[in-house]
Every structure is written in structure tokens, then in C-alpha cells.
Amino acid sequence: MDRFLNLIKLSVGSDDLADHLDWFATGRADGPGGQPRHITRMWPKRAGEVLAGGSLYWVIKGMILTRQRILRLDRVTGADGIERCAIVLDRESIRVAPTPRQPFQGWRYLEPAQSPPDLGRVKPGEESLPPALAAALAEIGVL
Secondary structure: OOOOOEEEEEOOOOOOHHHHHHHHHOOOOEOOOOOEEEEEOOOOOOHHHHOOOOEEEEEEOOEEEEEEEEEEEEEEEOOOOOEEEEEEEOOOOEEEEEEEOOOOOOEEEEOHHHOOOEEEEOOOOOOOOOHHHHHHHHHOOOO
């Protein structure tokens, strides 16, 4: 199998994991084919590696909390005529060990070795731990 690479992105406007998941559950992120997507300005130069099994890891209030598999990258043109990248995602979210992350703009590459381990599938209506508690538990190795 080819070497794969993940992406990491801030979930801007999400107050917590439930809020983030609601954005996807309500279909607000769905593209023309019904799959959820996130549109970004920049096209990954390492697209082949991202498409070889990568996921999009989401940072919510300073913590990496969940990921979604990246299914494909679509070219889309905005109303302003500018071409952008639609990162098409699996509908299923997978919780990961809460991991602190400093703010950044746009998306970044995330090497698999630096990616937090999976905790399991996110269930609808599932409560998430407060970010400070999740960070403290992760720091001592409980999560």
C-alpha cells in the first residue's frame, strides 16, 4: 500500500464535538452527491498521499477530537469564479484521543505517526468531555 498522509483542520464555529457533528448530521456540509465535504482554498500538493488512505482530523476548541476518512478531492468553482478544493468525507466520524493543538489557519498535513489514536465510532447524541477535562485525562494517559 502507498504511504498515506492525513490533513488537520480547525472546526471553526463549533463549540464542542456535538456541535461539530450536528453540522454534518443536518446535511449542511453535504455536496451535490450527498456526501459531506469541506471546501478549502488550497489544493493539497501531496494529494496522492492524502487519497491513499488519509483522514481529516478536526480540531475543536484547541483539541483534536475526531476524524473522518477522506474519500476524494473534487475541484469546485465558487460564485466568484475561483477554483477551490472540496475535501469529500466519509459520513462516519471516529473519535480520537483528545490531543491539544495550537490554532492555525487553513489546513495542515498530519503524519500518521503524529496522529492521535482512535477511540471509536461517535454515536449520535453522544456527549463529549469538556475540553479541559479531556486534555487532563489525555495528559495522564487515561484517554
